[in-house]
Amino acid sequence: MTQRAKVDVVVVGSGAAGSVYAAVLAEAGKSVLVLEKGADRKLSDLYSSQIWARRLKSAAPHVVEEGKDSIWYNFNAGHGYGGAAMHHYGVWPRYHPEDMLEQTRYGKGLDWPFDYEQLRPWYDQVQEDVGMSGDADKEIWRPPGAPYPLPPLPVFEHGRILARGFAALDLRTSPVPMAILSREYKGRPACIYDSWCDAGCPTGALANPLVEYLPRAVQAGAVMQPHSYVTRVLTDRAGKQATGVEYYDNDGVRHEQAADAVVVAAFTVENCRILLNSATGVHSDGLGNSSGTLGHYLMSHPAVSVFGLFKEETHCYYGVTGGQLFSQDGFEKDKSKDIFGSRQWEIGLGTKPNDLLGVAMSRADLFGNDLHEFVRHGVRHFGAMVGVCECLPHAANRIELADGKDRFGMPLARVNFNLDDYARNLWQQTADLGVQIFQAAGATEAWHSPPGGQHIMGGTIMGADRTASVTNEYAQLHDVPNVIIGGPSVFPTSSSVNSTFTAHAVALRSARHIAEHWGGLVG
Amino acid sequence: MPLTRRNFVKQSGLALSVTVAGKTLCLTPRQAYAQGVAFTNLSQVEVDTLEAICERLLPGAREEGVAQFVDKQLALDPNDSLLFLKCFNVEPPYLAFYRSALAEIVRLSEATYSRAVADLDEASATRLIESLRDGTTEDWNGPPPPLVYHALRNDAVDVVYGTMEGFADLGIPFLAHIEPPAVT
């Protein structure tokens, strides 16, 4: 591998957030190098297969998980160009204003360093960039914002059947806010509803990083480099400025890449691991950790899958993986003395026979001929939706360095995660309600999954107070401002909303700020 | 034209690149099983045990080449692996997981029923699998038994139902954008 000259910006990770930073900074005329630990992937590598979809997941190094609850690291983390976002489902709701003012409004959780109104134009810009489909009027819970550029995706049999249950219980549904094209957009084709999103959409209908921001970055001159595993951010002797990164290539050869600014966008656990591993004499507890909060306030949405069988055929293998309908009825947080947190439903998930979210796994207790019988019937009559719940940020939920090391000698990450009683009770209430909804929709059988962890947030939280947070409102480390953090690790609260739209909006806001204040940053 | 079990070398998505008599062939796990292609990672006892238990977990898995599929996947870098086990936070290498799990299943079967898994009658095999699923195995020294149950059960589901051929058998459309490639 050739040793490259110093660049303006090195971006660590080519996923959702890294791709936005790379595009904006390259378009602002900066020389940008994207270092990605996984493989160089193209849309044409995305084979329609739940089995092949696993190639997009990160397996090593593994994360040492402690605590009572799992963040489902391997399910959530990606590997290779596009990161986890390469095969994410494109469900893109916005955070609500109250999600960002939780401490002020409820005396719980944390406040963001800016409010919804400040983020709103960036959501509007991102949805225009990628081409979102939805119906802003029917999505009655939606915070203010520009209407979607494209009409909503259609609803098929699966969605129509489940909608009956919501209607019977006086719960409202709407089209899903989707980063999937219902019509051709900017030369990209519309979705054809074959429900292979989990394997990665190769047509460009779903806005994964290879569709919009990475091509823009490359067009503007950014260079992408696969198989480059970043282990540390390097700083000057005074510890005031980052000078680049250390990384290893596939042959285990160590490199240093000099840069004026470093964007760490390696997803939540890796972001913290890299910063913790970047400790020096000056930053002895990890880079950006003068507040002692680096790695802390880890969050993951406790989610419940609700399943059922119906007399009629549901055609659950059609549609899109992320669902055909959406509901945020029940989003209000202050539910009772024992239950706190918002919730949302993604309804009518496209389901194939195998894999973690497949028909066979929904009845993990069955085996032998019973399993055959169940799958043969299930693939035609199956219904699925997911209830996503909020979890509050707690300092005790954290990412640290473990004793074990990876193949480059970098310490593994250790995660300690325990849901509080508010989240546990909210999850149980959601699971019970989900089953009731299925019964009201006419399910002959309805059941729910055990808790699962969706989206991983926190660890490098933004805050106005540098003694209680890791990054400022533009996701720059308080301690070393030419290190910028990308992704949901900067979120101070989790809401129950899928995190990728907000990760894009936050990254776009920060990247534009960095580009406009470049002199102050590197000067 | 309906897809049949025979015409699936290309489409199955799980085909293996194997060398037989000096020639590199591209076979589905099912064909590799039928042709008795040599295993490279699993021992014969491990293969027999894996096939026997997967056949009980989902009849048909043996003939679909579940052991061939697992054996070839175990040779890959864990990040490239297609094994279901990858969805769980299991420390690679995955061969260590399979080796330890299968050794414990062999031991459990011998200790409880005085015979190999392949020779168990249906009632005994069912009880053994239930004890894995429910985590009630005694003196177990391997990976968590329910995780072993899930991993092996889903390997069986993958080869039986997760392929284009499997979808065709179920009578549901596969609707591929890009057909899974022939070579792993």
Ligand SMILES: Cc1cc2nc3c(=O)[nH]c(=O)nc-3n(C[C@H](O)[C@H](O)[C@H](O)COP(=O)(O)OP(=O)(O)OC[C@H]3O[C@@H](n4cnc5c(N)ncnc54)[C@H](O)[C@@H]3O)c2cc1C
């Ligand atoms: C199956 C699935 C479905 C999902 N569906 C949705 C959805 O519908 N809606 C939604 O909002 N979100 C969804 N998500 C979540 C979404 O994908 C993530 O929130 C998002 O991708 C996180 O963005 P990121 O940039 O932080 O990380 P990623 O997109 O994962 O990118 C991080 C990149 O950094 C690389 N990297 C890691 N460590 C290093 C290192 N040391 N050196 C160099 N590179 C490194 C990784 O390989 C990866 O490419 C889904 C996720 C999954 C797995």
Ligand code: SF4
């Ligand atoms: S259903 Fe639509 S978004 Fe999903 S993979 Fe197919 S074309 Fe792409």
